[in-house]
Amino acid sequence: MKNTAVLITSEKLMVQDCYDFVQDASCGGIALFVGTVRNSTKNKEVTLLDFSAYEPMALKEMQKIADLALTKFQIHKIAIHHAVGELQIGDIPVIIAVSSAHRKAAFEACEFAIDTLKETVPIWKKEHFEDGEVWVNSHP
Amino acid sequence: MKNTAVLITSEKLMVQDCYDFVQDASCGGIALFVGTVRNSTKNKEVTLLDFSAYEPMALKEMQKIADLALTKFQIHKIAIHHAVGELQIGDIPVIIAVSSAHRKAAFEACEFAIDTLKETVPIWKKEHFEDGEVWVNSHP
Amino acid sequence: MKIQLLFFGIATDLVGENSIFYELKSDETVLALKKDLLKNYSKLKNIEDFAIAVNEEYAVDNLVLKENDVVAIIPPVSGG
Amino acid sequence: MKIQLLFFGIATDLVGENSIFYELKSDETVLALKKDLLKNYSKLKNIEDFAIAVNEEYAVDNLVLKENDVVAIIPPVSGG
Numbered sequence: 001m002k003n004t005a006v007l008i009t010s011e012k013l014m015v016q017d018c019y020d021f022v023q024d025a026s027c028g029g030i031a032l033f034v035g036t037v038r039n040s041t042k043n044k045e046v047t048l049l050d051f052s053a054y055e056p057m058a059l060k061e062m063q064k065i066a067d068l069a070l071t072k073f074q075i076h077k078i079a080i081h082h083a084v085g086e087l088q089i090g091d092i093p094v095i096i097a098v099s100s101a102h103r104k105a106a107f108e109a110c111e112f113a114i115d116t117l118k119e120t121v122p123i124w125k126k127e128h129f130e131d132g133e134v135w136v137n138s139h140p
Numbered sequence: 141m142k143n144t145a146v147l148i149t150s151e152k153l154m155v156q157d158c159y160d161f162v163q164d165a166s167c168g169g170i171a172l173f174v175g176t177v178r179n180s181t182k183n184k185e186v187t188l189l190d191f192s193a194y195e196p197m198a199l200k201e202m203q204k205i206a207d208l209a210l211t212k213f214q215i216h217k218i219a220i221h222h223a224v225g226e227l228q229i230g231d232i233p234v235i236i237a238v239s240s241a242h243r244k245a246a247f248e249a250c251e252f253a254i255d256t257l258k259e260t261v262p263i264w265k266k267e268h269f270e271d272g273e274v275w276v277n278s279h280p
Numbered sequence: 281m282k283i284q285l286l287f288f289g290i291a292t293d294l295v296g297e298n299s300i301f302y303e304l305k306s307d308e309t310v311l312a313l314k315k316d317l318l319k320n321y322s323k324l325k326n327i328e329d330f331a332i333a334v335n336e337e338y339a340v341d342n343l344v345l346k347e348n349d350v351v352a353i354i355p356p357v358s359g360g
Numbered sequence: 361m362k363i364q365l366l367f368f369g370i371a372t373d374l375v376g377e378n379s380i381f382y383e384l385k386s387d388e389t390v391l392a393l394k395k396d397l398l399k400n401y402s403k404l405k406n407i408e409d410f411a412i413a414v415n416e417e418y419a420v421d422n423l424v425l426k427e428n429d430v431v432a433i434i435p436p437v438s439g440g
Contacts, residue, residue: 015159025179025229031250032172033243035440039165051439054368054432057416058439082439089165094440103173107251110171114243114440122413122432123439124369135370136438138407175360191359194288194352197336198359222359234360254360262333262352263359264289275290276358278327 004066005079008055008123013081018097022077027099031106033114035094037087041136047128051084051093054122058082061121065113073109075100080113082123093125144206145219148195148263158219158237167216167239171246173254175234177227181276187268191224191233194262198222201261205253213249215240220253222263233265281306283345285317286352291330294323295353304345310334311341313351330355361386363425365397366432371410374403375433384425390414391421393431410435 005021015034022030037049062080069078079097087093096113100106125136145161155174162170177189202220209218219237227233236253240246265276285302287295304313310332318324332339333352345351365382367375384393390412398404412419413432425431 015155019155019174023176023230027176028178030172030174030176032170032174033247034159034170034172035243036163036167036170036239038168038241052369053439054366054413054416054434057413057432060416090163099176101178103175103251103254107173107247111243111247118437118440120418120437121439122368122434122437124435125438126369135373135435137436138370138438192289193359194286194333194336194354197333197352200336258357258360260338260357261359262288262354262357264355265358266289275293275355277356278290278358 003070003077004063006059006062006066007081008053008058008084010085013083013092013095015095018079018081018095021079022097022099024076024099026101027076028101029103029106030097030099031110033096033110034092037089037091037093039089041127044129047130049087050126050128051087052124053084058122062117065116069109069113074105075109078109078113080117143210143217144203146199146202146206147221148193148198148224150225153221153223153232153235155235158221158235161219162217162237162239164216164239166241168241169243169246170237170239171250173236173250174232177229177231177233179229181267184269187270189227190266190268191227192264193224198262202257205256209249209253214245215249218249218253220257281347283349283351286350288352289355290327291324291353291355294326295321308345309341310339310343310345313345327355361427363429363431366430368432369435370407371404371433371435374406375401388425389421390419390423390425393425407435
């Protein structure tokens, strides 16, 4: 039985898919993080976000995070799904779901996974504004 | 606009309902905790759980938790839903969803809410086994 | 004076009631009521511990009860 | 020797390429390649910083590159 699910897709991400993968009769709780596209950044109105990935490497890095989370925390299963392509305000770029017998481990693993993903996984977002666009984090 | 939603129901809890309530264009993330009925406790097989509540007081206490979470953490909205009645293995007794501009606050508020709910909200569960039943936490 | 007592969870099973009217001296505190209940319903000693809520709010031991108060026996909660 | 270079995110925009073949001396390190790239594609200096991945794994500066390595220019990531 596989305890990890990592996915990069240009389809709409579904919270239910991640939930269904991690849910298990042995688990007392599921912690989830769902990223959503905000309508502003640094007080500037965002119109859409465009996500691109170095896909094979991004999947490897996501798998490393999932495997490490299983080692570091007393969890049962973890799913990490990331979207690529154009996302509108309110759309979901990322979902992380973690199940465990006891909730503390699920929370810790979920937060660990999203924090690490944002540091290591080769995915980039370009923010589009009314008057231009910018690659997030790229400029000094 | 109301930033809190508290609910006690004998209907099936829906993750999507809590998600939809807290989701907002101003938010970058949503943290959720979904409690699920485990198939065992202290190595004994559980057949079902029966939840009962002192409903008017439980709703007040849930509202206090929601209000306090809004005060303590930089969050946008919080939903706390709890089920009562008979639940089978895998069913959902509780869902907490929190949205915020930045994810750290959402995680903290979500964990605060479930931790506090388990300490203060007058709801009780009776575990049913093949050979009997027991009120959880009630015996010395 | 008369108050209403509500029992929940294991307390319902031990006392065999959900709700009863209960006669009490005026100016009794929550603590006095607790002692009184443990005497009249000795099975309540089987609970790890219980709290008292008065009119849907947790009450401290030295709160003075009033006529018609709704007083709930709250065994250790186990929601979530 | 020849390696393949992949550009992502802002690096694609700055260099104007997604993927090119690149001629390199044998036994060059990642650090030497970085310096080389900053000379040949001076616009890369506009990026806050960039990492190098070799064959889909992050590479340290003193890693020695080999013929046919697939080397990716990784600007600061911003997924999630």
